[in-house]
Amino acid sequence: MKIAQARLVWSLALLVLASGACGGSEAPAQTGGAAPPVAPPSADAPAAAPTPSAESAAGVRAFDAGNYAEARKSFEAAAKKNPGDYDSLQNLGLACEKLGDTPAAESAYKAALAVKPDLETATTALSALYVDAGRNDEAAAVARAGLARHPASAVLHENLAVSLAAKGDGDGATKEFLQAIQLTPADPMFHLTFAHWLNVWKVHGAAVHLDAARDLAKEDYGLIVSIGFEYRMAGEYDSCVKILDHAITIKDGGEVRTHRALCRLGLKDEKGTLADLQGAVEKEPTYAPAHYYLAGRLATSKRYRDAAAEYAKYLELAPSGSLAKAAAERMKAAQDAAGKKK
DSSP states (O other): OOGGGOOOOOOOTTOTTOOOOOOOSSOOOOOOSOOOOOOOOOOOOOOOOOOOOHHHHHHHHHHHTTOHHHHHHHHHHHHHHOTTOHHHHHHHHHHHHHTTOHHHHHHHHHHHHHHOTTOHHHHHHHHHHHHHTTOHHHHHHHHHHHHHHOTTOHHHHHHHHHHHHHTTOHHHHHHHHHHHHHHOTTOHHHHHHHHHHHHHHTOTTHHHHHHHHHHHHTTOHHHHHHHHHHHHHTTOHHHHHHHHHHHHHHOOOHHHHHHHHHHHHHTTOHHHHHHHHHHHHHHOTTOHHHHHHHHHHHHHTTOHHHHHHHHHHHHHHOTTSTTHHHHHHHHHHHHHHHHHHO
16 A cells, blocks of 8 residues: 555554564664644645655655665655655654654654645544554644544544544543544444543443444454454443354464453353463463463462462563562462362
8 A cells, every 4th residue: 555545543452462563673764854734724826736755756656665764764854855845754754653753743644744735645643643552632723724624624623533532532532432433333443442431430331332343353463353342441341252152263362361251250151261371371371461361260260289380480571560469468378278188
């Protein structure tokens, strides 16, 4: 897909199986100086379309091939040659994001918008970048400015919704989420993101949107697993098990089995929970959470020695993990209980 046509959507940080970060061993070049600020909406005549250059064409080819460092160099050269080349500037931002250089990406998007304030792709990308960075006031401001020019942009409504949700404005966020879904009802991510926030708010209604996302997800493994996770957060355990059954037919692994086990636990299916967790550690021994949750089920069955061993395995794999403190405490309790059983 050509990057000029790429639609940037805020990615759920909660996605259970996030794709790996792009980049390489070569340190990315630095962009020169601070870019101009985003220009406010005005009635000025639109910027003339930039004349394609050899440098910009080379950047597009490199980006499409996944050579982001090379793409960055080419787009920098194109923008230096023609500071009004807003396509190269916004594409430079995309390449910098792929390389993990957020400040340079921000500068590039701002520079593109200074040349062409109605550039929807750069507005969307900049607001998404601010959302990901937790800069929610800035994200909302950029998204609102973009919507003044592009009121039918579902992605800008989505970015505004997420920034408002993160700021605690549930009513405002809900309005924007529903607008995004109304504009683009066939996008499963819009349904999933709204369902996630409904779960965060502990508001009923997530299941409807998760069902919609499920029906639209097709064979997208990461998306399917994320939907399963949100079904569990919504207390829809039967739907959770069913969709993760499907995920496992696509790709089996410790993570997806652990999530299904927790859904089975919600259904009070102790036998199925234990079987899934045992399968998880067998399938993917290095997936630490599976050991932690397996230890819990073993302790419930009074298999304290085995439980202590599983907690120890979790701590070996994830000594600084989010469950490490609980694992250490429970391992000690299991060891004590095992000693008393002798």
